[in-house]
Amino acid sequence: MQDIIVVGAGLAGLVAARTLTRAGRRVRVLEAAGRSGGRLATHRQDGFTFESGYQVLFTAYPAVQRQLDLAALDLVSIPPAAVVRRGPQVEVLGDPIRDPASLPRTLVAGSMPLPDKLRLTRLAARLKVGAPHTLLSGPDETTRAYLKRQGFGERSIQSFFAPFFGGIFLKRDLSTSARLFRYYFRMLMDGAVALPREGMDRIPEQLARELDISLNVRVERLEARGGGVSVLTGAGELQAAQVVLATDPWTAAQLLGEPVTHGSVGSTYLYYASSEPLDEQPRLLLNAEDGLINNAHWLSNAVPGRAPAGQSLLAVSVLGISPLDDAALDAHVRGELSRWYPDGAARLRTLRIQRLPHAQFAQPPEFAATLAGHATRIPGVVLASEATSMSGIQGAMESGERAAAILLGDLETQSRPRGA
Ligand SMILES: Cc1cc2nc3c(=O)[nH]c(=O)nc-3n(C[C@H](O)[C@H](O)[C@H](O)COP(=O)(O)OP(=O)(O)OC[C@H]3O[C@@H](n4cnc5c(N)ncnc54)[C@H](O)[C@@H]3O)c2cc1C
CATH class of the missing domain: 3.90.660.50 (Polyamine Oxidase; Chain A, domain 2)
Structure with missing residues (x-):
């Protein structure tokens, strides 16, 4: 069983995976697309x-x-x-x-x-x-x-x-x-x-350098099983002790069966x-x-x-x-x-x-009161997404930091305010 599977290699997933890898955890990133970076891409x-x-x-x-x-x-x-x-x-x-x-x-x-x-x-x-x-x-x-x-x-x-x-x-x-x-x-x-x-994709490229990333692997379902998490992909089932769900908010909502953002x-x-x-x-x-x-x-x-x-x-x-x-x-x-x-x-x-x-x-007035938390309704699955903070590079990266901090018990990072 893998220690941790990170689902999605956008900025949030890459930051979470790198933090966890550097802390000595065995981490595998599963990315549906044929490249890392998510919405941050260069043609x-x-x-x-x-x-x-x-x-x-x-x-x-x-x-x-x-x-x-x-x-x-x-x-x-x-x-x-x-x-x-x-x-x-x-x-x-x-x-x-x-x-x-x-x-x-x-x-x-x-x-x-x-x-x-x-x-x-x-x-x-x-x-x-x-x-x-x-x-x-x-x-x-x-x-x-x-x-x-x-x-x-x-x-x-x-x-x-x-x-x-x-x-x-x-x-x-x-x-x-x-x-x-x-x-x-x-x-x-x-x-x-x-x-x-040379392009904004140099950013995810830098973050991905030390990571074990499997491209073209789409996660279709997440389920708590046997004290860990079963990760069902197009290429078969994997087991992990814990999962960081770092897809875009709209896919995260589908995998969790609950809304993550509003609009x-x-x-x-x-x-x-x-x-x-x-x-x-x-x-x-x-x-x-x-x-x-x-x-x-x-x-x-x-x-x-x-x-x-x-x-x-x-x-x-x-x-x-x-x-x-x-x-x-x-x-x-x-x-x-x-x-x-x-x-x-x-x-x-x-x-x-x-x-x-x-x-x-969408980020209308008071949107902060409706932000998703990192805990999810699936035991062992932690959310890392701009949806927990604000839509942008800062929001995505700090969310990845915080999701990793939750799994590592790093209280200082967990209690860092949004935007800091
Ligand atoms: C046009 C545009 C302009 C922007 N301009 C700016 C800007 O100027 N400044 C700024 O700060 N921010 C900007 N942003 C926002 C910024 O790009 C995003 O906030 C940030 O990239 C989000 O990162 P993320 O990791 O949360 O999500 P994403 O980048 O969406 O990453 C999610 C990853 O999960 C993968 N994935 C999805 N489903 C699955 C699945 N089932 N299984 C496995 N993997 C899956 C996706 O392929 C993707 O790689 C812009 C965004 C866009 C689109």
């Missing part, structure tokens, strides 16, 4: 390198600091500024301390009137106080309601906050919990937003190649107008090497799952891009269109 196509969806790493995440060798990831920082696009009109809104080059243009940007720029500076100063995880407690409301209460006007909300934080929470209506907004705002201040030069948030991504440089901008592009595009990024401007020599790579995010078929969606997005690049949009080549119906779980 390589015709010399272009882009993620599954548009994903970035916040280096300030405390669990990232504990778990990853950041230097080995060869990170490239994305400028801490965004470009607000209204058709052909372009404005830069930057963090003047960390992106001094953006200061002159930030000062004159009408997308955020001067009183709101001052409000943003005051908000930043307030959210910089205390440990970041404390921002996950306190009164909750929607991010939109919170911004309104801080006095921000509609123009700033529509032009900046909605597309920028909509791109993080995959919901442009800013209906996500304000606690989460405050925490992410702090993460943006405390560290870089970065991409591993999911989907998103759609289009990747385009260009043989001519349509834009030299390395910053994130925010669409301030109504339309399908929420944000876009010339990845090859930010991370040279993500496109072959002489080529450019554009990632476009459309929030939600579009009812349009791929051809109609592509045509619609190209139509919007032609307002940005009248001379070049028609010559963009579509590399890939990707629909991710379960990108994150």
Whole structure:
């Protein structure tokens, strides 16, 4: 009998498995897919390198600091500024301390009137106080309601906050919990937003290095048996003393026979190649107008090497799952891009269109009160999933740490607060 079986080789499962392996346990990871990393994946196509969806790493995440060798990831920082696009009109809104080059243009940007720029500076100063995880407690409301209460006007909300934080929470209506907004705002201040030069999949690759992982093994049922757990897979039955269930929350709910999260948030991504440089901008592009595009990024401007020599790579995010078929969606997005690049949009080549119906779980105000715990109704099975914390890399990693700590009796890690 195996000491411990970890089901799922996403970030939560990998962190749990590595912690347990390092503590001397015999651990085997079973992964349904043909690779590790779960939702964190990178595609390589015709010399272009882009993620599954548009994903970035916040280096300030405390669990990232504990778990990853950041230097080995060869990170490239994305400028801490965004470009607000209204058709052909372009404005830069930057963090003047960390992106001094953006200061002159930030000062004159009408997308955020001067009183709101001052409000943003005051908000930043307030959210910089205390440990970041404390921002996950306190009164909750929607991010939109919170911004309104801080006095921000509609123009700033529509032009900046909605597309920028909509791109993080995959919901442009800013209906996500304000606690989460405050925490992410702090993460943006405390560290870089970065991409591993060679792809986000270098993160799970680093975590997986010391582990015994069986790929293409799907777990179909878990059952307490004989003081341990029977793990039924497509390839037969295995026995383990204990199991860490680290699938996505939706599969975990099926295997446990009980809900793990409430709802999911989907998103759609289009990747385009260009043989001519349509834009030299390395910053994130925010669409301030109504339309399908929420944000876009010339990845090859930010991370040279993500496109072959002489080529450019554009990632476009459309929030939600579009009812349009791929051809109609592509045509619609190209139509919007032609307002940005009248001379070049028609010559963009579509590399890939990707629909991710379960990108994150829904995180409305007070969602923390409905989070799953690590204990499950199956004796010997412990849950490791972002569903126990928050939807994102921090949530997944800290959940893996905590699940491992439960099996190891490590009280210090178990009692670490969410987000710390
Ligand atoms: C488009 C997109 C953009 C995102 N952007 C960001 C971002 O910028 N920053 C951020 O912090 N987070 C972001 N996230 C969220 C982040 O990727 C996830 O929170 C994190 O990867 C979740 O890790 P996990 O281990 O909890 O789950 P998953 O990554 O879902 O891993 C679960 C694993 O379990 C496996 N599995 C499922 N069923 C079975 C089974 N029956 N048997 C065996 N194995 C099984 C799966 O194949 C998978 O490998 C984004 C997510 C998406 C999709």
